[in-house]
Amino acid sequence: MAPSGSLRPSILFWYGRFLTRLKRRAxxxxxxxxxxREDPRHQRAWSCLGFLLAERGQLDRAIEAFERALALDPGDAASHFNLAFLLQRAGRHEQAIPGFERAIRADASLDRAWYGLGLSLAHAGRLEEAAAGFEQAARLRPDNPYAGYQLAGLWHRLGKRERLRAEYxxxxxxxxxxxxxxxxxxxxPPN
Structure with missing residues (x-):
């Protein structure tokens, strides 16, 4: 059980971080x-809470926690990404798109936000825009082949065989x- 009572929220926060590192998630x-509860304006605690709730599969509560974190710090790229990722995971792709876009505006080097944006755009049927997201993810992480796999699928769907071959x-x-x-x-065809 976490200590409570007289401990200040900042100490409790760091205690929570310590417990997380020890894999004592509950x-x-x-x-x-x-x-x-003690400090509803503690943005990082809301973010950590959202992450742990998501791990437990409590998506609705995790989404609420990230929304609270973002209400306190609208420029937090990680919280925008995490919220968008959870919306995507819940199959709410149209709602996830603006979250990925906000994460990218906050940190354009966030390759996983570009990748997530590409996935949600593809699910929404916006294939050319999705390709641009995957291409940027591949530029940011040229060692990661998964954006290329997604691009290959898009080029196949769009009938762009030469681009498909190049991505392959x-x-x-x-x-x-x-x-x-x-x-x-x-x-x-095989080479």
Whole structure:
């Protein structure tokens, strides 16, 4: 059980962080909950609470926690990303798109926000815009083949065989198994 009572919220917050590092998630959740009750304006506690609730699969409560965190600090790129990711995970892609865009405005180097934006745009049927998101994710993390896999799928859906082949070749230099999956899944002839 987390200490409470006379301890200041900042001490409880760091206690929660310590418990999280020890993988004592239930106790950390309790500590962050205590912080938010004692100091409802503690933005980082709301963010940590949201993360732990999401881990437990309590998406609605996690979404609420990230919304509270963002109400306190609208410029927090990580909270925008986490909220958008949870909305995406809940299948609410149209709602996730603005969150990913806000995360990118706050930190344009956040490759996972570009990737998430690409996924939600693709689910919304906005394929050309989705491709731009995946291309930026690939530029930011050229060693990560998964944006390339998504791009290959988009190029296939859009009938852009030359771009599909080029993406296959790029991914092949990073991950031979994933490249083979692209080749088979999208009907590319073997080299």
């Amino acid at each position: 106790q950390a959740l309790e500590a962050f909950g205590a912080v938010t 070749e790029r991914v092949r230099g990073l991950d031979a198994k994933l490249a083979e999956r692209i080749r088979v899944e999208f009907d590319l």
